Amino acid sequence: MDTFIFAINAVLPIILLIILGYILKKTGFISESFLDVGNKLVFRVALPALLFYNIYSVSGLEDINWSVMLYAVIGILILLLIGILFAKIFIKKQTQKGVLIQTTLRANFAIIGIPLAESIGGSMAVANVALISLVAIPMMSGLSVIVLALAVHDKSLGNPFKMAFLKVIKNPLIIGVGVGLLALWIRTFIPIDSVTNELAFSFSRDLKFLYTPIKWLGQITSPLALIVLGATFKFEVINGLKKEIMLGTLLRSFLVPLVTLGLAIFLSRKTTLFAFDNNVYPALISLFASPTAITNAVMAKEMKSDENLAVQLVVWTTIASIITIFAVVVIFRTLGLI
Incomplete structure (x- = not known):
């Protein structure tokens, strides 16, 4: 019973905020213009601030778990191969x-992943999320651009590898993590x-007037992001896309x-x-x-791919992930892994 209560406490707050966003949009409390501004605020300001704060909160570079970053790279490459295989056979x-x-390969890592990790494992888990994001976000974003461009064979889109590189270096989330790592390096x-017996200079202590607003911005990230996510949902199934959805x-x-996750458990016990x-x-x-990334639909439209399918997959993977995340939390809790 304790395991189920733990899982409910980890998952239900996320679900409730998503539902709240959906209700606020359906009742007209939230407008389309608010969604546009809210999305920009989350991705360009609040999330980078949160990622910087979480990275800076790590004691030092020596405490960084490089193996989790390596496994994130391996896992994403596995997902790329799985996606290519199934797309080739069934689409x-x-x-x-x-x-x-x-x-398949791009997760809603920032919006759902961060509050989920915090619910399950607390601040140290969130610090690991921030570290993973350094490799996961550029890989998922860059590979998505490349596969979408190569799939449609449209030369007007330009060089997919150049586009992927530009998207990565301009990504505010990557900038937030990068600045956080730079601050850690300078601290050494x-x-x-x-x-x-303390550092002669500390950003959090000596520049508190800057550190505090960054911390506050990070604190608004998860609730605002989840409400905006719920407000974007449109529940419908397009008949011609049922199989693909x-x-x-x-x-x-x-x-x-x-x-x-199965491979992670296996490797953890064997290596x-x-x-x-x-x-x-x-x-x-x-x-x-986590479900697939909410920005997939925007990217699909930009890359002249099926935007309707991308929109529906954001919605339906989010719904299905509620069951998945709950089951995963129960299993990992039972095994004593969280």
Whole structure:
């Protein structure tokens, strides 16, 4: 019973905020213009601030778990191969192949992953999420651009590798993580005060007027992002896309966590390189059990792929992930991994 209560406490707050966003939009309390501004505020300001704060909160570079970052890279490459395989076998339209692959490999890591990891594992788990984001976000974003461009064979889109590179370096989330790591690196050169046995200079202590608003911005991220996510939902199934929607949902919400999280447990028990602890698994769950990214639809439209399919997969993988995340949390809790 304690395990189920733990899972409910981890998952239900996220669900309730998404439902709240949906209700506020349906009742007219939230407008389309608010959604546009809310999305920009979350992705360009609040999330980068949160990621910086979480990275800066790590004691030092020596405390960074590099193995979890390595496994994130391996896991995403596995998802890319799975997506390509299923798209090649089951999808006929070129405009839909890239969408299915993107759905498989790209998670709603920032919006759902961060609050999920915090609910399961606390601040240390969120710090691991921030570290994973350094490799996961550029990989997922860059690979999505490449597969969408290559799938449609449209030369007017330009060089897909150049587009992927530009998207990565301009990504505000990557900038937030990068600045956080830079701050950690600079901290290694700051001497220790012989009297207080503390750093001679600390951003959080000596520049508190800057540190505090960054912390506050980070605190609004999860509730605002989840409300905006719920407000964007439109529940409908397009008859001509039923097979593709079902396939994408099954891949992202069930096969992806089964393969990647199952492999993580196996490697953790069989190798010393991937000896994950209870602070790491919540971060991996947030990456591999989260639904597909909400920005997939926008990217699909930009890359002349099937926008309708991408929109529906965001909705239906989010719904299905509720079941998946709950089941995963129960299983990991039962095994003593979280």
